[in-house]
Amino acid sequence: MGIIAKDVVRRVQTVLHDSSPAYARWPLAELTDWINDGAAEVVIRRPAARAVTASLVLVAGTRQDIPANGLELMDVIRNMGSDGQTPGRPIRLINRFMLDEQLPDWHSAAGAVTKHFAFDERDPTQFWVFPQAVAGNQVEIRYSESPPVLTPAQVDDGATEIDLDRAYIGPLTSYVIWRAMSKDSEYGNGAIATQHFTMFNEALATRNAVTSAVSPNEGAG
Known part of the structure; x- marks a missing residue:
């Protein structure tokens, strides 16, 4: 209520x-x-107090943004297919600097599904996915608005x-x-x-x- x-x-x-x-x-x-x-x-x-769980349509590439009314990303949970209704592989948090060190070309790495996401508290409305997203694929996220x-x-x-x-x-x-x-x-x-x-x-x-x-x-x- x-x-x-x-x-x-x-x-x-x-x-x-x-x-x-x-x-x-x-x-x-x-x-x-x-x-x-x-x-x-x-x-x-x-x-x-205002947490929302919803499917997000990814844009091509590694950098993604939460919806315009969102304040802060809380989690990236799982793949949801191209229709946003098909639960798939879970997505795990990873340190972006570790990716930079071990896989310098990770921003151009292609893949069918998202395996990891990275997050920087200094920019709470943005996150990165690995491998780079195929435009139109969807993932389930949790964010505050x-x-x-x-x-x-x-x-x-x-x-x-x-x-x-x-x-x-x-x-x-x-x-x-x-x-x-x-x-x-x-x-x-x-x-x-x-x-x-x-x-x-x-x-x-x-x-x-x-x-x-x-x-x-x-x-x-």
Whole structure:
């Protein structure tokens, strides 16, 4: 279940004492911007919050890009044939510098299916495949993407959802309060802003730590 955008607004207004009349101190347009910014920041700090698994059509060559709305590659899982529906050989991560050292001509090596992929965290929307891809072949990837951007009307209608699990309503609320209280105005408060920014970061850091602790991979041999 996603987060109702207006539920975030109600929580923010309760803390900010800005509900009667509504939006008197912080306009709806500002709250909307901060909700959209906060949702994107949640995914940056916790990619699993908006993880997508999908088939990607490869272009010819070794360098590939994730979809335009993607933020960061998480995994390249397996070959999926030319139709994107035919599971094939799994794809394993490999160190690009090892390929450079041992197979200097790997960018021109041809092959029927993808065997390996390489990734550089400095460019998280791009990866390389080995051997070089045949245009039109597809692989299954997992990547994070930004939630759709909402308009003020959608935030205020009481029905539109932010495309994040409801478990993230607390951190998102703290993010919006941080932005509101950081505003240079008579209602701003640096101490409260800092408190909520800390709450935002700590909530997501704790979620990441818990996920790692209970991951099924912890028991893998």
